[in-house]
Amino acid sequence: MDQDFDKLEELVDRDRRYKQAAYLFVHDALQHTVEKLGKADLPRDQRNVSGRDLAFGISEHALDRFGPLALSVFEHWGIRKTRDFGEIVFNLVEIQSLRTTEDDRIEDFDDVFDLDEELDWKRRRAEFRRPRTSGT
Numbered sequence: 001m002d003q004d005f006d007k008l009e010e011l012v013d014r015d016r017r018y019k020q021a022a023y024l025f026v027h028d029a030l031q032h033t034v035e036k037l038g039k040a041d042l043p044r045d046q047r048n049v050s051g052r053d054l055a056f057g058i059s060e061h062a063l064d065r066f067g068p069l070a071l072s073v074f075e076h077w078g079i080r081k082t083r084d085f086g087e088i089v090f091n092l093v094e095i096q097s098l099r100t101t102e103d104d105r106i107e108d109f110d111d112v113f114d115l116d117e118e119l120d121w122k123r124r125r126a127e128f129r130r131p132r133t134s135g136t
Contacts, residue, residue: 007095018088022077026058026088027097033057048101051108054089055082059118063128068121082112 012020033054034040039047049057062070078084086109092098117123 029061
């Protein structure tokens, strides 16, 4: 695991567009998306997720994790459009932290949605409201 973090640190030093946290989050959001799409129990080579599905999985995971701060967090990390998700994914492929198929292209992440609109908390908050537990 230390070697993976070393590779990631080298990547962040080389490509300063995105913070290290952005890479870790996208990696985590991929797992979230794989599980949501029911692919977690499939063999690794059958878990591929399209760029479009991953972009929506990332936004859902961000709203669930950061709520109304999701857009601000992304901006802090250097993410301003869905193409940035693709840049992060393909950078992770470059350091062999993720794999793609020959059908995967960075262009699959181009203009999937507008981040401001997709992460509009006022519009989306009912989808991500957590149920209250007893006693609170």
